[in-house]
Amino acid sequence: MRTLKRLTYLALAGFFLFGAWLVYHVNTAVQLPVVPYEFSIKPGSSLKSIATQLTDAGILRDAWSFVLLSRVTGVASSVKAGDYEIAANISPLQLLERITKGDINQxxxxxxxxxxxxxxxxxxxxxxxxxxxxxxxxxxxxxxxxxxxxxxxxxxxxxxxxxxxxxxxxxxxxxxxxxxxxxxxxNAWAGRAADLPLADPYQALILASIVEKETGRESDRSMVAGVFINRLRSSMLLQTDPTVIYGLGNKFDGNLRKKDLLTDQEYNTYTRRGLPPTPIALPGLASILAVLNPAKTDALYFVAKGNGESHFSRHLIDHNRAVSKYQKR
Structure with missing residues (x-):
């Protein structure tokens, strides 16, 4: 009986000593090989492989106590992949908190x-x-x-x-x-203006991509959208150069010629009515919102002034004068 008690006491003493050592061990900062120290955890890495990686790098004193710590704290399966940077000496417990919270360099x-x-x-x-x-x-x-x-x-x-x-x-x-x-x-489609000549959100996306390519200044965006909406309502040709350029693809050498505007292809809005078959670029949110809530205008034409702004006209004769003034000078 005395022997059993002694063994029990020894076991308890050993357990408490081990516990005290583990608490001290996991809360004691290790000396980093360099400061700051960067390391990566790849997606799908096991905790054991991560502990071995950090031990080999000199961040941890041993791998097994780190694995044990993660299991005791119940976070063994919560490690986040990513790039990490340690700016100062850190304890194993602090390190475990970093890699389970996902405190990464993105x-x-x-x-x-x-x-x-x-x-x-x-x-x-x-x-x-x-x-x-x-x-x-x-x-x-x-x-x-x-x-x-x-x-x-x-x-x-x-x-x-x-x-x-x-x-x-x-x-x-x-x-x-x-x-x-x-x-x-x-979301933008749900808040669109009434009676737009657009059948669905995809058509809005197509027109928004054209507005994106045609707009030099933010202040003109809604007016440019308004012109294209008016043209669609009137069954007029959109006559926008960026669609023609997109359709030319690698054939475009930076110079859009008259023959390019006259040669029919599916993105040529000088020869085909309505919208092209797909968007021509990535439109931003401002262009999407402009298309779905365009300026209320009677303008049907616009021309670039050369300073990023556009001049808008209701009648063709006024537009031709603006072209002469801003484009042919």
Whole structure:
């Protein structure tokens, strides 16, 4: 009986000593090899592999106590992938809190208003922090991968800055940008002005992409949209150069010629009435809102002044005078 009690006391003493050591161990800061110290946790990494990685780097004294700590605290499955930066000496407990809260250094990528999908894809392909899962896919294959139902990718992705953890898939970025655009477009469509000559949100997206390419100054955006809305209502040709340029594709050398305006193709709004079949660029939210709530104007024409602004006219004779004044001087 005495032997059993002694063993029990020894076991309890050992348990408390181990507990005290563990508490001291996990709360004692380790010396970083360099300050600041940067490391990455790849998606799908196990806690054991992460602990081994940090032990080999000199951040942890040993891997097993870190794994044990994570299990005792119940956060073993909560580690977040990403890029981390440690600016000062840190204890294992503090480190565990950092990587389970996801206190990471995020990478970013910017999609700009007026870009084509080709420009967007090139930016994705060249970003060093992304995993390039779409690089060998066609546009249609990308749309199916992200769950989009459209058949043309142009204009479907909202231009904005997107933050992500290093090693994220480029498909995940595209999916986010697609859904952001859908949400903005649906909300704007719900608040649209009455009696617009637009059948659905996709037509609004097409016209918004044209307004995006035609607008030099924010103050003109609603008026430019108003002119195009008036032309659609009157069954007039839109006669907008950016659609012709888009249709020319790689054939466009920077100089739009008269023969280009006269040669029929599906994006030539000088030879075909109505909207082109798809957007021609990424429209921003301002262009979408301008199209769905355009300025109330009787203008049917506009011409660039050369300083970023546009001159608007109701009658063709006035428009021709403005062209002579601003374009032919």
């Amino acid at each position: 990478s970013e990528i910017r999609f700009t208003e007026g870009w084509t999908f080709s420009q967007l894809r090139q930016t994705l392909d060249e970003h060093p922090a992304l995993r390039h899962d779409t690089v060998n896919l066609t546009d249609l294959e990308i749309l199916r991968l992200i769950g989009a139902t459209e058949t043309a990718a142009e204009g479907l992705f909202f231009p904005d800055t997107y933050f992500f953890a290093r090693g994220s898939s480029d498909a995940a970025i595209l999916k986010r940008a697609y859904h952001v655009m859908r949400n903005h477009l649906d």
